[in-house]
Amino acid sequence: xxxxxxxxxxxxxxxxxxxxxxxxxxxxxxxxxxxxxxxxxxxxxxxxxxxxxxxxxxxxxxxxxxxxxxxxxxxxxxxxxxxxxxxxxxxxxxxxxxxxxxxxxxxxxxxxxxxxxxxxxxxxxxxxxxxxxxxxxxxxxxxxxxxxxxxxxxxxxxxxxxxxxxxxxxxxxxxxxxxxxxxxxxxxxxxxxxxxxxxxxxxxxxxxxxxxxxxxxxxxxxxxxxxxxxxxxxxxxxxxxxxxxxxxxxxxxxxxxxxxxxxxxxxxxxxxxxxxxxxxxxxxxxxxxxxxxxxxxxxxxxxxxxxxxxxxxxxxxxxxxxxxxxxxxxxxxxxxxxxxxxxxxxxxxxxxxxxxxx
Amino acid sequence: xxxxxxxxxxxxxxxxxxxxxxxxxxxxxxxxxxxxxxxxxxxxxxxxxxxxxxxxxxxxxxxxxxxxxxxxxxxxxxxxxxxxxxxxxxxxxxxxxxxxxxxxxxxxxxxxxxxxxxxxxxxxxxxxxxxxxxxxxxxxxxxxxxxxxxxxxxxxxxxxxxxxxxxxxxxxxxxxxxxxxxxxxxxxxxxxxxxxxxxxxxxxxxxxxxxxxxxxxxxxxxxxxxxxxxxxxxxxxxxx
Amino acid sequence: xxxxxxxxxxxxxxxxxxxxxxxxxxxxxxxxxxxxxxxxxxxxxxxxxxxxxxxxxxxxxxxxxxxxxxxxxxxxxxxxxxxxxxxxxxxxxxxxxxxxxxxxxxxxxxxxxxxxxxxxxxxxxxxxxxxxxxxxxxxxxxxxxxxxxxxxxxxxxxxxxxxxxxxxxxxxxxxxxxxxxxxxxxxxxxxxxxxxxxxxxxxxxxxxxxxxxxxxxxxxxxxxxxxxxxxxxxxxxxxxxxxxxxxxxxxxxxxxxxxxxxxxxxxxxxxxxxxxxxxxxxxxxxxxxxxxxxxxxx
Numbered sequence: 001x002x003x004x005x006x007x008x009x010x011x012x013x014x015x016x017x018x019x020x021x022x023x024x025x026x027x028x029x030x031x032x033x034x035x036x037x038x039x040x041x042x043x044x045x046x047x048x049x050x051x052x053x054x055x056x057x058x059x060x061x062x063x064x065x066x067x068x069x070x071x072x073x074x075x076x077x078x079x080x081x082x083x084x085x086x087x088x089x090x091x092x093x094x095x096x097x098x099x100x101x102x103x104x105x106x107x108x109x110x111x112x113x114x115x116x117x118x119x120x121x122x123x124x125x126x127x128x129x130x131x132x133x134x135x136x137x138x139x140x141x142x143x144x145x146x147x148x149x150x151x152x153x154x155x156x157x158x159x160x161x162x163x164x165x166x167x168x169x170x171x172x173x174x175x176x177x178x179x180x181x182x183x184x185x186x187x188x189x190x191x192x193x194x195x196x197x198x199x200x201x202x203x204x205x206x207x208x209x210x211x212x213x214x215x216x217x218x219x220x221x222x223x224x225x226x227x228x229x230x231x232x233x234x235x236x237x238x239x240x241x242x243x244x245x246x247x248x249x250x251x252x253x254x255x256x257x258x259x260x261x262x263x264x265x266x267x268x269x270x271x272x273x274x275x276x277x278x279x280x281x282x283x284x285x286x287x288x289x290x291x292x293x294x295x296x297x298x299x300x301x302x303x304x305x306x307x308x309x310x311x312x313x314x315x316x317x318x319x320x321x322x323x324x325x326x327x328x329x330x331x332x333x334x335x336x337x338x339x340x341x342x343x344x345x346x347x348x349x350x351x352x353x354x355x356x357x358x
Numbered sequence: 359x360x361x362x363x364x365x366x367x368x369x370x371x372x373x374x375x376x377x378x379x380x381x382x383x384x385x386x387x388x389x390x391x392x393x394x395x396x397x398x399x400x401x402x403x404x405x406x407x408x409x410x411x412x413x414x415x416x417x418x419x420x421x422x423x424x425x426x427x428x429x430x431x432x433x434x435x436x437x438x439x440x441x442x443x444x445x446x447x448x449x450x451x452x453x454x455x456x457x458x459x460x461x462x463x464x465x466x467x468x469x470x471x472x473x474x475x476x477x478x479x480x481x482x483x484x485x486x487x488x489x490x491x492x493x494x495x496x497x498x499x500x501x502x503x504x505x506x507x508x509x510x511x512x513x514x515x516x517x518x519x520x521x522x523x524x525x526x527x528x529x530x531x532x533x534x535x536x537x538x539x540x541x542x543x544x545x546x547x548x549x550x551x552x553x554x555x556x557x558x559x560x561x562x563x564x565x566x567x568x569x570x571x572x573x574x575x576x577x578x579x580x581x582x583x584x585x586x587x588x589x590x591x592x593x594x595x596x597x598x
Numbered sequence: 599x600x601x602x603x604x605x606x607x608x609x610x611x612x613x614x615x616x617x618x619x620x621x622x623x624x625x626x627x628x629x630x631x632x633x634x635x636x637x638x639x640x641x642x643x644x645x646x647x648x649x650x651x652x653x654x655x656x657x658x659x660x661x662x663x664x665x666x667x668x669x670x671x672x673x674x675x676x677x678x679x680x681x682x683x684x685x686x687x688x689x690x691x692x693x694x695x696x697x698x699x700x701x702x703x704x705x706x707x708x709x710x711x712x713x714x715x716x717x718x719x720x721x722x723x724x725x726x727x728x729x730x731x732x733x734x735x736x737x738x739x740x741x742x743x744x745x746x747x748x749x750x751x752x753x754x755x756x757x758x759x760x761x762x763x764x765x766x767x768x769x770x771x772x773x774x775x776x777x778x779x780x781x782x783x784x785x786x787x788x789x790x791x792x793x794x795x796x797x798x799x800x801x802x803x804x805x806x807x808x809x810x811x812x813x814x815x816x817x818x819x820x821x822x823x824x825x826x827x828x829x830x831x832x833x834x835x836x837x838x839x840x841x842x843x844x845x846x847x848x849x850x851x852x853x854x855x856x857x858x859x860x861x862x863x864x865x866x867x868x869x870x871x872x873x874x875x876x877x878x879x880x881x882x883x884x885x886x887x888x889x890x891x892x893x894x895x896x
Contacts, residue, residue, distance in 0.1 A: 133881050153871040282687035315708040319701040432783030444778035446771045457771050461783040
């Protein structure tokens with residue numbers, strides 16, 4: 001599952017920038033189109049895709065690159081969502097909905113970016129505390145421990161009434177998330193994780209993931225790099241949580257359930273562990289597919305036939321799809337490798353008749 | 359009795375066996391020699407049906423074993439005593455032996471064989487209720503062989519029975535191997551201990567990085583200096 | 599009520615809960631031991647059995663018949679699960695199998711939601727399961743005593759099974775060294791199916807007792823118990839049958855202990871504390887109390 005690192009190339013700066021430039025240009029066009037031309041519904045989908053990209057790509061940093069298969073990352077998303085919302089909620093609303101907040105928290109209302117950053121850092125801090133104990137565990141034990149972490153978070157969310165409103169809806173979060181800021185964060189996430197993947201740091205992590213015995217003999221440095229990756233991914237997940245909270249405006253602890261965790265993991269696995277481009281593709285595919293299925297769930301007309309609503313059908317189909325991928329293509333769509341834009345361009349150039357020798 | 363014809367086996371991209379052809383006739387003791395990583399264990403695992411060949415066939419009494427599961431192959435009497443003993447540590451000696459005979463329905467035959475195993479390896483009889491994990495290395499090897507014998511083997515495959523044992527135990531093990539051979543049990547013996555193996559073998563094959571590079575009768579191979587070459591020159595290569 | 603009587607009452611409480619966890623954990627441990635698979639869908643077997651029993655009772659069947667059918671349904675569901683979802687994945691990576699078991703969970707839960715709607719339904723347990731026995735100052739729930747008794751019987755039966763019968767010994771052998779078991783001609787498919795059958799049967803029994811205890815059932819009822827069962831297994835050491843049982847009773851005791859010791863403001867956080875303690879335990883004993891020796895094959 002090693003990403004193909006392209007051979008050392010002496011090509012000019014222009015061709016090296018070609019890849020990223022094209023991608024950024026495409027993204028820019030895409031965002032402009034969705035902002036100005038697309039309707040509300042499409043914009044919502046674009047935002048959701050963006051948030052999912054952050055969630056899945058940051059999860060890939062932990063699960064795919066280091067092999068620390070976290071099942072409880074949704075807990076960090078929850079921390080991000082609640083923390084940021086508590087910071088951005090207008091003071092007047094806090095007085096009404098959360099009268100028992102500690103003084104300083106009740107009096108402050110921060111702008112979106114600082115709140116998001118703080119939320120992300122908080123998630124990273126929690127990850128540090130939790131992760132320090134978990135990093136030494138092996139395989140399945142780590143996964144279940146992270147699940148335990150998620151349960152702990154859920155219990156705290158449901159019971160810490162004064163701060164979270166318990167099981168009740170946390171509403172009134174100012175809708176700061178737009179197509180732009182979500183996708184700026186998404187691009188940042190993709191870039192950061194992709195760069196890590198190609199760095200020496202990333203290669204070390206991946207070789208540690210593939211050969212635990214060798215890794216154990218390397219000792220402390222492996223644990224530390226895993227912890228670092230875990231915290232970074234928690235930060236990004238926390239940011240995603242904040243973005244999501246400010247998109248959806250109201251949520252409750254139920255939004256951070258295990259089912260959520262599973263959807264994220266599904267997108268990750270289908271795209272392929274260890275591949276950033278795979279994650280992006282996986283996210284787009286699954287998000288679009290589940291939207292279509294969700295519409296279908298409400299029942300629709302197929303010519304003269306009326307298909308009745310089948311709630312939960314989309315979940316079942318997701319689960320079946322997931323199993324199929326695991327059985328037939330366990331490495332995911334991209335097989336752990338990345339899309340190489342330069343390679344694609346080269347192939348296009350070669351295929352053009354008359355231009356250059358094969 | 360058993361014939362491998364041009365068998366190719368690979369694990370993913372790694373070729374473990376390439377065009378290997380081996381024959382074991384009724385009543386023979388055939389030695390399969392070679393350095394670490396030469397493919398000897400892979401050959402046994404292929405015969406046992408745990409690993410499937412990519413090309414070539416494994417014929418038993420003329421019948422192709424391609425579709426047979428490990429369960430079927432054991433039922434045919436091809437019993438492997440695997441490398442590293444792999445006895446069931448949490449089970450007692452008796453229970454281990456019972457597992458060797460798990461396929462059999464003839465309780466009196468099973469009991470007879472069990473007594474025979476205890477006569478071959480008296481120490482097992484003394485420790486019959488002890489758990490496998492508490493046995494010494496040599497005793498575990500004896501138990502592994504005994505367990506294989508309980509399966510009523512027509513062809514007994516032993517994978518490195520002398521591995522990690524003190525010389526005096528190696529002698530004891532080979533004494534038993536000789537006795538089994540004398541009784542007419544057909545044996546395919548994988549060994550790194552060339553001297554001992556060739557001392558008991560009727561014929562032998564030498565594997566190196568997945569290919570058969572030498573074959574001959576025990577006598578021929580004993581006097582063949584190339585064997586040392588095979589071990590020395592391929593040893594570094596063999597470390598995959 | 600004197601301190602001793604209070605202690606006794608809580609002890610029975612703990613043993614009763616522990617018994618339910620033990621029956622669940624054993625099912626998980628058996629499958630994990632042989633396949634290295636953490637079957638999270640095990641929890642949904644509780645749900646399947648309970649719904650089948652409820653349906654039959656609604657149709658007029660007496661409790662015992664409905665209960666037997668429920669247990670049978672759980673067992674069949676478990677066997678189906680093994681055949682359809684897990685057998686094709688034999689030998690796959692640990693994580694793949696774990697994730698597949700989650701897919702099965704999602705599948706079953708949503709199927710139940712589609713068939714039965716997500717809201718919970720009342721489970722009409724018969725009187726003998728809901729009565730209270732008075733012994734002096736003690737008020738003992740008949741359900742607790744029955745749960746303890748049933749667990750004791752089943753655990754004893756299982757112990758005899760794995761020690762005396764060939765297939766039981768084969769199960770132990772397979773969980774220690776699956777490859778060697780195959781080489782001995784042990785019918786691994788049958789052994790695995792048996793492990794699933796026994797575990798699922800026990801899950802079915804737990805389902806009925808659990809439903810009677812809680813008084814209602816819903817499609818997602820299996821998630822919490824399987825998580826607890828898993829914690830119990832991990833405490834005792836994944837893959838070890840005695841470990842699973844010990845871990846289960848430790849967990850039951852821990853829960854009751856925390857319930858009693860935590861100040862009332864913190865009791866809702868009890869589960870959080872349990873998991874925190876689990877994580878702490880794994881720090882010191884990464885393989886659990888009786889940790890199975892996972893030999894690294896170098």
